[in-house]
Amino acid sequence: GQQLNQSPQSMFIQEGEDVSMNCTSSSIFNTWLWYKQDPGEGPVLLIALYKAGELTSNGRLTAQFGITRKDSFLNISASIPSDVGIYFCAGQLLGTGNQFYFGTGTSLTVIP
């Protein structure tokens, strides 16, 4: 199946710092999604992106749909302890029966 390369795999940051993570693929995607998963729970949708170059914010979170349509970025500003969790990107590939493919996740730890 399709591989989405998500980096970094894990991050340890101080509270108040900004965070950046990204997702890349060798294929062109027509939709990018970002999810956050808390321990013992299912992923929760954070941001959805539908057009190349699109920049969308949700509070302190900002995500961008890469111009090449092969990548996406998620930034978190002024991190707080409740930002801890695993962040997943997901991409929908053109012409694949609408299936979503998921990245391997970025584990974020925020140190108070």
Added chain:
Amino acid sequence: KAGVTQTPRYLIKTRGQQVTLSCSPISGHRSVSWYQQTPGQGLQFLFEYFSETQRNKGNFPGRFSGRQFSNSRSEMNVSTLELGDSALYLCASSLASGNIQYFGAGTRLSVL
């Protein structure tokens, strides 16, 4: 509006047994997808059902099967359980195939 409901939340089985997991989608959602999540493999797509028909299938053995009922509720069955089937099984629903997916909290299956 209630979210995606998965039951049971936790299951312990022994090798060789079979198991059935249940998923009730968000009201009005007609598409249900199933994923297996393990620490080493991330989120792996199992299959998707829409209007009681399997639309997509991931690369899993035939021991993994599913179905969808007329009320859009879905069940997933795993027969002849193996130790490697221990995982968090996530269900996601969407309005239609290819739309944004919303996840349930998952069923944690442990095979002893």
